[in-house]
Amino acid sequence: MHLTAGHVVMAAVLLVLGYFLVWPVLLLLINSFNAAGDWFVEPRVWGLRHWQNAFLRPGLLKSLGNSLLIWSLTVTFSFPIGVAIAWLLARTRTPYSHSLEFMFWIAYMVPTLPTTIAWISLLDPDLGLINVGLTKLGLFAQGPFNIFSVPGIVWANLMGHGIAIKVMLLTPAFRNMDSALEEAARVGGAGNLRTLFRVTLPLMLPPMMLVLALQLLRIFQSFETEYLLGMPFGFYVYSTKIFALIRDPVPNYGEATVLASMTLLLIALIIPVQRWILERRRYTTVTGSFRPGLIDMGRWNYVAFGAIALLLMLLTVGPLCILVLGSFMTRIGYFMLGFTLEHWKLVLNDPVFIKALDTTLILGTTAAVISPLLFSIIAYILVRTHLPGRGALDLMVWCSGAVPGILAGLGLLWLFLGTPGLSFLFGTIWALIIVVILQGKTTGVNVMKGLFVQIGADMEEAARVSGAGWLRTYFRIWLPLLMPALMLIAVMNFVSAASATGSIILLASRDTMTLSLMALELSSIAISNREAASIISIFIIVLTVTGAIVVRALGGRIGVRARVSAAPDLAHVTESTVVESRR
């Protein structure tokens, strides 16, 4: 076989990513056969004890069923709603669609805990403001809503990230829909709805499948809402079991790894299905003659705007009010106790705060800049090249997302401590930087894959014909074309870096404390200062929103779309860009 530069790049990518992404997971899996009760204390004894005990845990099957129930109910509602909103924002003339899209980003930036707390304050069966209001109005004898129930958990999930994440991931893909295809359908006599179901949605199948697959990966990982709302009525999900094992007085990482490894089975299903969908037909929507035309729904544009704005009120206003108001309340939820600045003083005078802010900014910015570039290159390799080893690379990206952050943190701790060349990074900010850059890879790479599938090869070929090399083509053609998705991933990675806890808790020291770890400490059972933790969350949101505004502004300048309206023929833009760059 002829060895090319591509092969060398592929080998390097496989080696580096394999080491940082797969090796920690493998370390955990290998150690799950270490039958010692406490991995840190007892000598290593190989055996199947953890595998046997894990599956004998009482109520395991029931918790598995509960996880499936919550997941399927959440997806049943959130997926169609997410697809519909993404379509409305990207394909129709809904007013202020870009601002509305940005609001979904903000909804995503609000941490899960304040959202859940906000909904408890509103829908607690006896004390929730909505229930109390309805009973006081005489409409009901007792509060009709109960947040501590299965519908309550599903509702809290939908109002958390359930809908927001889908809109965020799908809107850029819908924006890449070539209006010429929709116009052709209309010329053929199809109405807007028929066009949507017969043309738009089938072409959007890859990104939709990817979003669904990414959600499936979370089935055994999301637990915060289920834990908080489920325990009072004895409802436990699979992820609660994993969390409880890790939080045992002597952490049972062995059994937790065994239970978490079930996600690998899901991945074994996801990858072939995804391949089958991607390979059975072409989904190219962005070519040299791409035209991003929008559908005018007349007055329905305003109805759509109203409905989306109303949903956004629910997604953002409640949690943000609780966060801001709560930070000034003597105690969240007790208006009669009055307001105070004490919590703000506590946080702002904390000697760790400035250091944590600094570390968070460094981590967030680095992740926002490097991750999108890195993920786009990986996605390019996976979709646009025929290099050997792509299957292994895809598998790596998926498998590394199989374990929850709190377990992955242990694998990473071992990785940094056990590698002679890396152990000097342990305890420094560099270890955290590596972790946060890579932690959004499953979502990031797959979103980029979805876009590469949509974009035709003609523009890249045009650039090559014009004499551009790979790097120049990448920076002058691909980057502007991918800019909306890159911005999205930059923001998502900023959020995940700024709010990372489980994956970095064992790697961070007092010197590399982050805002998220500070919030975790303040809201812990022992300290229980939820008001001060709210203030930290506010800072994280402000940082992220500022970052997102900057990213959008920069993206708007670099992106190709600004120029598309002036020159609707993308092939023309491509050629002129390359010629310009050669000068």
Add this chain to the structure above:
Amino acid sequence: MLMMILLVFFAAAFNYSTIAVAAAAEKPIAPAKSNFEEEWSKLVAAARREGTVAIASGGAPSRQYRPVVDVFQKKFGVTVEVSTGSATDTVNRVLAERKAGKYTMDIALISIREAQQRLLPSGSLVPFPPLLIHPDVLDKSAWYLGRHWYGDKSSNTIFIYHVTKEDKYEYWYNTDKIKEPEIATLKKQTDFFDPRWKGKMIGQGMGDPSGIRQMIDSYFEPDRGPDWVRTYLLDAGLTFSDDRRILETWLVGGRFPLQPVVTGSEDLIGLAKKGLPIKQAFLPKQVALIRAGGSGCCISAFANAPHPSAAKLFANWFLTKEAQSLTHTLVPNLDRSSLRNDVPFGEVPPDQRRAPGAEYGFPDADPKFGARQEEAQKWIYKLWESRQK
């Protein structure tokens, strides 16, 4: 003599063996003053050269002791780095580091449970007495019952300096929902299991370290015991949550108006003082105890400490009358008090102040208690998990 008889009675009445404390009282050691001063100044100089002392801690104490630690920094010019987050995470990290040959910590301000179950078996800790040189600390007459107290099997590694006092059972109720005559019917621990309270009570879940601690303590107490624990967890119709704020809201709002077992009630006391309809009540306890729980009770020293002199300086200073007094005055709402007898109570709440000369059962200082606690802990977790079937 009367004390001795009382102690024997307690030991018999109690499920675990209370230590024959009076018999164990040891004579104070008085080192030569000039020798000490020379040694001390050498130690301070060496500690300054090392520049830092790294303390592994967790939970609330890692924050609570910050003002005390600041005094140490200013006084000796040695930086103190206190780890943060949960004690379990801290211990995980420290143990993984040590397995990899990295020694980053000098001192542990960690609970007996973490130290006994994890740090000691891994050989991470060293005997504590050889570190002690300060006459103020070595003078055992200044300490409760004239001796130093340790929380490990060999009574020489996990030094206990702070304890909580438990001479009655505390419970809380909502005064709007439960009236005094009903409360008056609660006279003993099993009264909470009367069917009329079913569905009206809340409890801390076992994911809350205090929740499991309460149940382990209850397991050994003559007023409660294993059967009581089983009923409480499985049959009494309690609603559990690991989130104390949710429990608090339910109690204040009256959704669940009775909380039969409570720890860390400072917040509830604060809310009651501000006029919210909740009230603290007590039931008698057969045996008055002092307990060493959480990361704020104990100090131990790491083997292969990177800053041995700074560690020794901190360990000695932290146990002096000066530093222990600071823990009483600089830490607000401290839910425990020093085992030193010569320290003013300062900000320590009245119910946490040991009566002068009084003696208490002290199970955590019983060398055999740790193993029994571990057994009880496993049993309780099994019960807890069986709720999830």
